[in-house]
Amino acid sequence: MVEQVLFRQEAEGGYRFDRETGKVFFFETEQFADEVMAARQKKENFDFVPLPSNASRIALSAPLAIWHETTHSCNLNCKNCGRARTEESEMNLEEIEGIYKEIASNGVFEVRVTGGEACVRHDIEHIVNSAKIQGLYVSLTSNGVYSDELRERIVALPVGLFIISLDGTQEINDSIRGQGTYESTMKTIKSLTQRRRNVRVNAILMKKNKDCIEELVETLEKAGVSALTLTPLRPAGEAVKEFYESKLTPEQYKAVVMKVNELREKHKGFSLATNYDILSETTHASNVPSHWSKMCIAGIEAACISPSGNLRACILYAGEGTTVGNLKHQRFKELWHNDDIWGIFRDPDRRVLQQCRECPNYTVKCPGSCLAMTEFSKSPEEIYCFKDIN
Numbered sequence: 004m005v006e007q008v009l010f011r012q013e014a015e016g017g018y019r020f021d022r023e024t025g026k027v028f029f030f031e032t033e034q035f036a037d038e039v040m041a042a043r044q045k046k047e048n049f050d051f052v053p054l055p056s057n058a059s060r061i062a063l064s065a066p067l068a069i070w071h072e073t074t075h076s077c078n079l080n081c082k083n084c085g086r087a088r089t090e091e092s093e094m095n096l097e098e099i100e101g102i103y104k105e106i107a108s109n110g111v112f113e114v115r116v117t118g119g120e121a122c123v124r125h126d127i128e129h130i131v132n133s134a135k136i137q138g139l140y141v142s143l144t145s146n147g148v149y150s151d152e153l154r155e156r157i158v159a160l161p162v163g164l165f166i167i168s169l170d171g172t173q174e175i176n177d178s179i180r181g182q183g184t185y186e187s188t189m190k191t192i193k194s195l196t197q198r199r200r201n202v203r204v205n206a207i208l209m210k211k212n213k214d215c216i217e218e219l220v221e222t223l224e225k226a227g228v229s230a231l232t233l234t235p236l237r238p239a240g241e242a243v244k245e246f247y248e249s250k251l252t253p254e255q256y257k258a259v260v261m262k263v264n265e266l267r268e269k270h271k272g273f274s275l276a277t278n279y280d281i282l283s284e285t286t287h288a289s290n291v292p293s294h295w296s297k298m299c300i301a302g303i304e305a306a307c308i309s310p311s312g313n314l315r316a317c318i319l320y321a322g323e324g325t326t327v328g329n330l331k332h333q334r335f336k337e338l339w340h341n342d343d344i345w346g347i348f349r350d351p352d353r354r355v356l357q358q359c360r361e362c363p364n365y366t367v368k369c370p371g372s373c374l375a376m377t378e379f380s381k382s383p384e385e386i387y388c389f390k391d392i393n
Contacts, residue, residue: 005138008049010039011110013064018294020112025140025163027067027112027294050138052110059340061349062303065110066339067295068142070117070307070318073099073130077120079146081180083170083207083249084241085319086119093310094331096126100133102312102330107137109336115166117144117318119310122157131160142166144205147191148184158194165195165202171212171219179211189226196227203230203290207242208277209249213259220266224273232290233259233277235387238379239319246379253389257282260389279387281364297366299355299373302348306339314338316348320375347374356385364390 009020017035019028030038042049054064075089094102103114114134121127122145134141142164149157169192170176173185195202204223206212212219216233223231235256238246251259260282263275267283276290296304302316312331315321327345328338338344347353359371372385380386 005107006048006050008042008047009052009110009112009138010035010042010049011052011064012054014054014058018112020140022138022140025113025292027292029294052108055336055340057340059342059349061342061351062339062345065106066306067111067292067300067304068113068115069106069111069305070115071099072117072119072307072309072318073121073127074119074124074310076123077118077146078123078148079120079180079184081146081170082241082245083179083209083236085207085237086240087321088241091310093124094312096129096133098312098331099130100137102308102335103134103137103139105330105335107139109339111139113140113142113163115142115144116162120146120148122149122153128156128160131162135161144168145191146180146184147188148180149187149191154191154194157191158198158200163201165200166205167192167195167202168205168207169219169223170206172215172222175212175215189222192223192228193226202228203232204228205232205234207236208233208251208256208259209236210251210255211249213251213255216259216262217266220270220273220275224270229272230274230290231276233263233275235278237319237373237375239321239375243379251387253387253392256387257389257392279369279389281368281390283368297368298370301374302345302354316345317375319373320378322378347378356383358383358385358388362390 007022009022011018011020016029016031019038058064074093075086075091116130121143124130131141140163143162144166147167167188169188170179176185192202220231236242236246236250256279260277260280263277264282266275274289307315307318308330312329313326314328314330315325342349354374356372356377359365365371376386
């Protein structure tokens with residue numbers, strides 16, 4: 004049996020994690036020791052994960068979150084999908100349960116169940132429940148295109164955060180994701196909000212949908228959604244094919260961020276987040292957990308597990324040489340703390356572009372360069388950055 008509260012020690016300080024609510028608090032070294040001592044004196048029940056003796060010199064003692072690609076299968080064929088379709092074999096439930104047990108015992112807070120489309124798996128309920136049993140906070144990324152029967156099953160799952168993909172208003176979304184997808188996804192969103200489930204919408208930001216953001220915000224707000232994340236198109240998966248034709252120019256991205264700031268003033272109770280948000284007065288959108296750093300967290304604070312159990316740093320960047328091991332055959336703890344096998348993701352001189360490291364907005368308002376993009380473009384410039392555009 005796992006306790007609701009977990010304390011996890013870091014090289015400097017540590018975390019208190021509430022497994023039920025997903026709330027995380029970080030304390031500096033002395034205060035962390037005081038928090039643990041106070042919990043003991045109050046005779047609170049909690050789990051404690053100490054800093055491993057072989058701890059990484061660069062990464063946290065365990066990921067804050069792990070993206071689990073349960074499958075590469077999907078019920079859609081989106082033109083700008085960031086996932087590659089592969090024939091990679093899928094782990095069975097027993098193998099998944101074993102991995103969830105191991106990562107939870109090492110102090111991982113959250114598993115983000117994703118795909119492909121995770122909900123095409125017949126055992127999706129068992130996958131989510133097995134994560135909950137191990138004390139992992141569960142978030143689910145999905146396109147929300149379901150039959151009525153599947154929708155009822157998914158809405159009832161013990162998921163802490165539903166992240167539903169929608170790429171614009173009906174005409175725009177359906178031109179990207181397929182005819183009828185908007186209607187089905189909106190039906191799922193409304194089913195979730197009517198049951199007061201925690202739901203956020205994600206949209207891939209590109210030329211095709213850059214001008215419908217305001218209408219989308221108004222539609223989502225009426226449907227009971229309070230958060231939208233605009234994620235820039237990345238050159239991964241199917242999106243590679245027409246990346247340069249579909250992506251925003253820096254000038255267009257700046258215009259989007261200006262519009263985002265206008266909408267924040269107009270829709271005070273709605274959280275609207277995007278990258279390269281250097282025009283905003285705020286430094287951290289509420290869409291992103293406050294305990295996540297304002298930078299690329301892949302391989303440092305987060306990781307990804309593929310359908311067959313391969314461990315790598317990034318959910319998008321899955322090229323040759325990115326897999327560090329397989330969790331069906333190797334211990335997570337040994338892989339996570341071996342800095343030498345993570346390559347560019349743990350090389351401070353290579354994982355972030357020089358222009359970003361020198362920018363005052365980096366880690367404050369902007370997460371900086373994305374390895375999936377810079378490794379694709381082979382450019383020394385961040386191709387979305389607009390800080391020098393008047």
